[in-house]
Amino acid sequence: MTQPLRIGIDIDGVLASGFATKAAEILSKPExxxxxxxxxxxxxxxxxxxxxxxxxxxxxWLNSPCWEENCKALVSFLVHHDDVELFYITARRACAGNMSLQRQTRHWLINRSLYWDNCTLIVAGEKTSKKGLIEQLGIRMFLDDHLKQVLEIRAASACEVFLLDQPYNRPRPSSIPVVRNVAEYLEEVEKWLRLTKQSPQS
Incomplete structure (x- = not known):
């Protein structure tokens, strides 16, 4: 039996906007x-x-707003695909409140219909190497908004990593694959799945 394609996605700056929203509030910036x-x-x-x-x-993290367009695209993908394993890998710091970091994040995903049987959540420490986790888990495609993380993950030759375009990750090397939203990333995943199905079985 063929192992499902393992893909990954970051949360903050990709699906959730709580960090940026709170920063804007503190700095008196517009919505x-x-x-x-x-x-x-x-x-x-x-x-x-x-x-x-x-x-x-x-x-x-529990009360974080979301990037509606990106979350909707991912929900639609998950509804139609049980042929992938999705890993949420996020590097977050604990915040005030009565819920653990892991629990807040999991509930946030569940409340937005983003946590299915084929999903796994990994809340890594701020200094944890996502590259190391991706290599250990055999993740083949990953999406992140942090340019430094993307550059490090690119060293994991078995993983194709994409950068989600945001103002804070410009400029960047022209060699980095950039997507404007989660839907574009999932289109790349769909291409991979189609190619895999067309390939002769070993």
């Missing part, structure tokens, strides 16, 4: 604002203070 630099263009001390304020938010 929908996103920074044009990963570190908000701040010095480390100022960035640290901002992060402390963000993570002082009670149940930040």
């Amino acid at each position: 929908g604002w996103l920074p044009d630099q990963w570190n908000f263009g701040m010095k480390w001390d100022d960035l640290g203070k901002l992060l402390d304020q963000i993570f002082a938010t009670e149940n930040l």
Whole structure:
């Protein structure tokens, strides 16, 4: 029996917008604002203070808004595909509140119909190597919005990694595959599945 294709997707900045939404609120920015630099263009001390304020938010991850378009595309994909195994791999910091980081994240996915029998959630530490996890799990395709993570994952030769276009990951090397939304990433997954089905069985 052929093993299902293993794919992966990041959560923050791809499906969830709670971190950016809270940062915009604290910095008095308009709704929908996103920074044009990963570190908000701040010095480390100022960035640290901002992060402390963000993570002082009670149940930040549980109550995070979502990127509607991206979540809808993924739900539609999951409805029609039990021939893939989907791994959510996210590097998050604990926040204030009475629920664990893992539980908040799982409930967030369940509440948006994004957690199916063929889905696995991995909440990694902030310094955990996603590349290492991807290699261990045999993930063949992955989507992330963090340019540094994408560059590291590209060193895992068995995984095709895509960067979700956001203001804070520009400019970037022209060699990196970029998608504008989750639907475009899933189109690449669909292409892989079609090619696999057309290939002679070994």
